[in-house]
Amino acid sequence: MSASHAVLALVGAELAKTIDPRVAEMASAIAAQHGAASRAVLFYGSCLRESQLDGLMLDFYLIVSNYSAAYERRWLALANRLIPPNVFPFAHQGLSAKYAVLSEDDFARLCGPQADNVSVWARFAQPARLAWAADGAAREQAVAAVAQAGPTLLSLSLPGLAPDARTSAHAVFDHGFSMTYKAELRAERKGRAGSIIESAPEYYAALFEAAQADGQISPLAPVSPADAKIASRRWRRLQRRGKGLSVVRLIKASFTFAGGIEYLAWKINRHAGTQIVLRPWQRRHPLIAAIVLLPRLLASRAVG
Template sequence: MHSLTQLVAEELAVPVQAGVCDFAAQIAAQYGDAARAVLFYGSCLRSEQLQGEMLDFYLIVSDYEAAYGKTWLATWNRRLPPNVFPFQHDELIAKVAVLSERDFHDLNRPAASAVSVWARFAQPSRLVWCANEAARVSAVNAICGAAPTLLNAALAFVEREVDVLDLWQSGFQMTYSAELRAERKDRPSSVIAFDPERYERIGAAALHHTHIANALRGGKIILLPDVDGRIALEKNRWPSLRRRGKLLTIARLGKAAFTYAGGIDYLAWKINRHAGTHIHIRPWQRKWPLVAALFLVPKLLARGAVR
């Protein structure tokens, strides 16, 4: 069986459409020597549909001061990562999240203060641009923390044994509940169903790196004696992770009002697409996006459009 590092490296290297790589190179060029890697992930990676969709990229930079000419952008990226910006290239549009190499590594580990990064990179992604071999290795090492972190969280709530795919399902349900999400309730299962063999393969390798002791026997994950109390530690941190995750979602929306041109329109588009709503943004809401978000979020929660 291949190691987790080998599997992650191979997955990151799978080719994508040329347009995605060209787009990634354009993004990196905007940040000069600070750009280290560009990762492509999300629904467009799965569907391979680019036109008319919003592509998702993560740009990894050496550090925030080197990436920005404005001190306040570096400060906000450090205090409330990531910063998110819109990009357009050759009739394609994307949102680009910016993280430093250090933050990208740390936010894919169990000590992360929120689930958003490791929940996303436990799913497939592609390394579509990198500065050099050291940057590639750094990206692989960072992402190797994502799947073990997610599966370890899910293991804490297993009774005694569980199938590998069911454990992934539980993990994604937990992470979706720890953010304000517009996607349907069946989204975790649809993500896994797109490539179940991938999740079995990555899962088997990642289980060797979880803190909670387990053994894989005949396709079943069996919990081993928890001599260090790791299960209780993991269970106890989840209520605060859920509360913090939802608050961070709102805080990032507020930050995007200042860093993301057209952010309120993107928010409406995403909710309409995933929740089947018909939100129309008015001119005053574009002028005052933070105020608009504060009005919209409670209404959407009440209607169940976001959870």
């Protein structure tokens, strides 16, 4: 699936919208960390919808030309290549952030229907901003990659809905986002998908219409039982793969993300309403803490 004219135009305009100058400065500083390998920096997530950024953890994706060029340490390049992305903490002018690193090739692949997990296209089916780009070609590549994400979510969502719900942008996106939460260890409250859509209803409605105009989805087309079964199997594979990857990435982050265990606890408390307090030994041994904490979180239904 490749993005066509209407989706490209819509996504390109969304990515180009004005951002807080501090976010732009942070994006430029993130790019500088990886020198000439940096190609684009995307700002996404819940902080995109916030006007007060102090005290929040901003989310970025850094897109690089290739992993070998992005790192001085070969093991970091290998880790990024084998289990993408690598995630790092970052601070700039009083703001805190984390950024994930993907190559241009991996970013394009993981935004599209060929992806073996939902982690990238689920995020970029939502509004985002292109906060920094190395040049015009990097900007075009980033827009083209992001423009795959929405149609990917929509095409996977439609077969699982009743015929009368397939014509509703809200219903299709709500179903799609809800399914992606089941494909990751995501700490999200019930109704989270709906609140995401309600934060930018005009964008989701326009994306739904653009995907139809480009022929990427056909909400009125009948869905055969065989097609519905294929889609259901695809979601089950994504769920199995996604949950396994979430565990592996969590363990990897204990090595690559300083303070990763603190961030994990903060994220779960914020989204699931829990009151996890880390003990001193957990801070000293984040890898063991992550392994010990995970079963307790699953048992309490804080994630899953």
